[in-house]
Amino acid sequence: MPEPRVINYRAAILEALFAEMRRDPSVIVMGEDVGAAGGVFKQAAGLFEEFGADRVIDTPISESGAFGIAVGAAMSGSRPVFEVMFGDFITLVMDQLANQAAKVQYMSAGQISVPLVLRTAVGIGANLGPQHSQSLHAWTAHIPGLKVVMPSTAADAKGLMAAAIRDDNPVVYFEDRTLYTLRGDVPEGDYHVPIGVAEVRREGEDVSIVATSRMVHVALAAADLLAADGISAEVVDPRSLVPLDVATLVASVRKTSRAVVVDGGYRQYGVTGEIAATLAEEAFDWLDAPVTRIGAENVPIPFSRSLEPLVVPDAPRLAKAVAELVRRR
Amino acid sequence: MSDSAKQKRKKAAAAAPPLPAAEQSLALLRQMQLIRAFEEKLRSLFSAGLVPGLLHLCAGQEAVAVGVCSELGAADVIASNHRGHGHCLAKGASVNRTMAEVLGRRSGYGLGRSGTLHLFDSVNGNLGTNGIVGGGIPLAAGAALSAKRRGRGEVAACFFGDGALNQGLMFEVLNMAAIWKLPAIFICENNGYGEFTAIEDVTAGLNPVARGTVFDIPSEAVDGMDVLAVREAAARAVARGRAGEGPSFLVCTTYRYGGHHVGDSQSYKDAEEVREWKEKDPILKLSRRLEAEGVASAERIAALEAEVQAEVLAAVEAANAEALPTADDLGRFLYA
Ligand SMILES: Cc1ncc(C[n+]2csc(CCOP(=O)(O)OP(=O)(O)O)c2C)c(N)n1
Numbered sequence: 179m180p181e182p183r184v185i186n187y188r189a190a191i192l193e194a195l196f197a198e199m200r201r202d203p204s205v206i207v208m209g210e211d212v213g214a215a216g217g218v219f220k221q222a223a224g225l226f227e228e229f230g231a232d233r234v235i236d237t238p239i240s241e242s243g244a245f246g247i248a249v250g251a252a253m254s255g256s257r258p259v260f261e262v263m264f265g266d267f268i269t270l271v272m273d274q275l276a277n278q279a280a281k282v283q284y285m286s287a288g289q290i291s292v293p294l295v296l297r298t299a300v301g302i303g304a305n306l307g308p309q310h311s312q313s314l315h316a317w318t319a320h321i322p323g324l325k326v327v328m329p330s331t332a333a334d335a336k337g338l339m340a341a342a343i344r345d346d347n348p349v350v351y352f353e354d355r356t357l358y359t360l361r362g363d364v365p366e367g368d369y370h371v372p373i374g375v376a377e378v379r380r381e382g383e384d385v386s387i388v389a390t391s392r393m394v395h396v397a398l399a400a401a402d403l404l405a406a407d408g409i410s411a412e413v414v415d416p417r418s419l420v421p422l423d424v425a426t427l428v429a430s431v432r433k434t435s436r437a438v439v440v441d442g443g444y445r446q447y448g449v450t451g452e453i454a455a456t457l458a459e460e461a462f463d464w465l466d467a468p469v470t471r472i473g474a475e476n477v478p479i480p481f482s483r484s485l486e487p488l489v490v491p492d493a494p495r496l497a498k499a500v501a502e503l504v505r506r507r
Numbered sequence: 508m509s510d511s512a513k514q515k516r517k518k519a520a521a522a523a524p525p526l527p528a529a530e531q532s533l534a535l536l537r538q539m540q541l542i543r544a545f546e547e548k549l550r551s552l553f554s555a556g557l558v559p560g561l562l563h564l565c566a567g568q569e570a571v572a573v574g575v576c577s578e579l580g581a582a583d584v585i586a587s588n589h590r591g592h593g594h595c596l597a598k599g600a601s602v603n604r605t606m607a608e609v610l611g612r613r614s615g616y617g618l619g620r621s622g623t624l625h626l627f628d629s630v631n632g633n634l635g636t637n638g639i640v641g642g643g644i645p646l647a648a649g650a651a652l653s654a655k656r657r658g659r660g661e662v663a664a665c666f667f668g669d670g671a672l673n674q675g676l677m678f679e680v681l682n683m684a685a686i687w688k689l690p691a692i693f694i695c696e697n698n699g700y701g702e703f704t705a706i707e708d709v710t711a712g713l714n715p716v717a718r719g720t721v722f723d724i725p726s727e728a729v730d731g732m733d734v735l736a737v738r739e740a741a742a743r744a745v746a747r748g749r750a751g752e753g754p755s756f757l758v759c760t761t762y763r764y765g766g767h768h769v770g771d772s773q774s775y776k777d778a779e780e781v782r783e784w785k786e787k788d789p790i791l792k793l794s795r796r797l798e799a800e801g802v803a804s805a806e807r808i809a810a811l812e813a814e815v816q817a818e819v820l821a822a823v824e825a826a827n828a829e830a831l832p833t834a835d836d837l838g839r840f841l842y843a
């Protein structure tokens with residue numbers, strides 16, 4: 179069993195990258211400023227020095243073309259980890275992702291796989307405004323053929339990156355920038371977390387909070403507040419959106435009979451709606467109240483210091499919504 | 508014939524590429540005949556309602572596919588587009604499995620689920636025909652990136668139409684292919700039209716070749732109706748790629764005899780234009796040269812023609828004997 183020790187989320191991702199690149203020479207990293215610069219968030223620091231320009235490739239600011247090249251490379255023996263600097267910019271690679279990468283395995287009836295990872299940083303918190311703050315993971319989760327993961331802890335950041343790189347399918351890996359400095363126990367050495375397995379982060383009796391990525395930490399803080407109020411909340415982290423571990427989510431709701439789903443993406447047509455509908459379909463007989471969903475407000479995300487924090491819930495607001503649901507008869 | 512016309516003719520003859528060895532020349536001819544026969548058969552099947560979906564035929568353009576692929580080896584890769592039967596067959600695809608896929612049969616390359624727009628053949632290094640105009644361009648460049656890293660001198664070629672010249676994706680990929688010196692060959696099949704619109708009406712800049720030279724990519728205009736001219740240009744491009752000298756860009760002037768798809772009324776073309784291009788037919792042209800230079804008799808050429816017709820008929824029969832995909836196939840191969 180690998181020894182746990184405390185490192186941060188960003189270092190945990192890097193640890194997986196170093197390990198996988200050492201293990202498998204077909205793994206390459208591509209993105210803007212990922213080379214000698216080490217990434218705009220230092221999320222690729224040191225890779226270039228160890229693996230060189232041949233495997234750590236600085237792309238021009240040509241997301242569509244460069245990601246398309248990564249897809250072609252994945253179809254022909256390479257295993258690219260392609261970075262899109264801000265999650266908002268996945269709009270630029272959508273055709274390559276949705277119409278090519280996601281479909282090649284199916285269209286070729288298994289002749290050709292697309293083993294690649296698209297990693298991208300999302301989330302509010304830096305006053306970056308409408309085009310640099312969104313969490314558009316629902317766009318990718320909508321497309322059959324892709325896998326989608328959203329690690330919330332340092333250990334999962336490492337374990338899911340390792341699993342994503344080893345997976346023979348295109349995996350979209352959403353990392354919340356505000357989690358980069360989050361510290362946690364991360365097993366050393368070879369460590370991976372299976373894609374498609376949820377994790378119960380806190381056990382509770384009265385209500386299930388299904389929370390993704392950074393919202394897991396908001397939910398845990400809300401659960402503390404609720405405990406003080408006599409409400410016992412369970413926090414479940416799906417970790418992967420596709421495939422979704424429906425069984426773990428349903429098991430939680432069977433126990434608590436109430437659910438709140440919270441996610442950093444827009445509420446309209448979003449992940450919260452999908453999970454709420456799934457719970458309604460799969461756990462209707464156990465539910466004592468409709469499922470509450472809380473996503474980002476349906477507005478472009480303001481850069482304003484007074485407004486940005488209102489876009490996604492904080493712990494007190496989430497706790498309030500959960501308490502309202504629990505008190506509902 | 509006037510003296511100056513004679514002069515011109517002589518010049519053209521002098522510039523004409525030499526015929527390759529007999530066996531190779533006949534193989535080129537047969538490959539073009541096969542593609543033509545394959546598609547003419549499909550045209551009639553389509554008219555009889557036996558081909559699901561849309562069908563884009565390349566009749567008139569065979570020389571480009573055959574000329575380029577004749578210079579590629581088994582380990583080299585291609586990416587194709589929506590008008591791709593010629594590319595697939597020229598790269599070695601099985602006639603039976605290609606026909607089966609286009610006809611939606613389970614024995615096809617995509618289990619009969621994908622059709623003409625999504626023909627993949629990994630064994631022969633084909634990254635697929637493509638339903639997205641320009642979509643194959645980055646895929647080939649990506650394969651060139653893999654090839655470069657392997658360092659065995661393999662190249663990747665992609666075929667796209669003049670319509671793709673106006674996709675931003677093409678510019679992005681040419682730029683990266685140039686800065687990274689990828690062993691990629693970009694082949695524009697300029698047939699004058701994108702769907703029902705003439706290239707001049709939607710394309711700035713008089714010379715598409717300039718779209719390669721602006722990135723310092725060796726680029727040339729090629730007579731796309733002459734398989735030998737295509738072959739020579741492809742040979743130069745392949746040699747550059749294998750030698751680590753980077754990408755090449757070929758603009759092959761060609762023509763599609765038919766409509767954008769089978770059933771297109773072609774009101775935007777005039778009959779005279781089609782007639783003129785048919786005089787430059789790549790199959791006729793090579794046949795005439797083979798006869799004139801004593802490589803093959805008219806009978807030999809007719810026998811080859813009969814051979815490919817039989818091969819195509821057999822492929823249709825084989826496909827028709829196969830089942831359609833079943834409900835069990837709907838969810839297969841979604842994930843690896
Ligand atoms: C991105 C995209 N836009 C539009 C279409 C519809 N479409 C299919 S083929 C075609 C014309 C392409 O013209 P060209 O590239 O010159 O190829 P050709 O058909 O002449 O061989 C169009 C517009 C498409 N398939 N993909």
Ligand SMILES: [Mg+2]
Pocket residue numbers: 668669670696697698699700701702
């Ligand atoms: Mg065209």
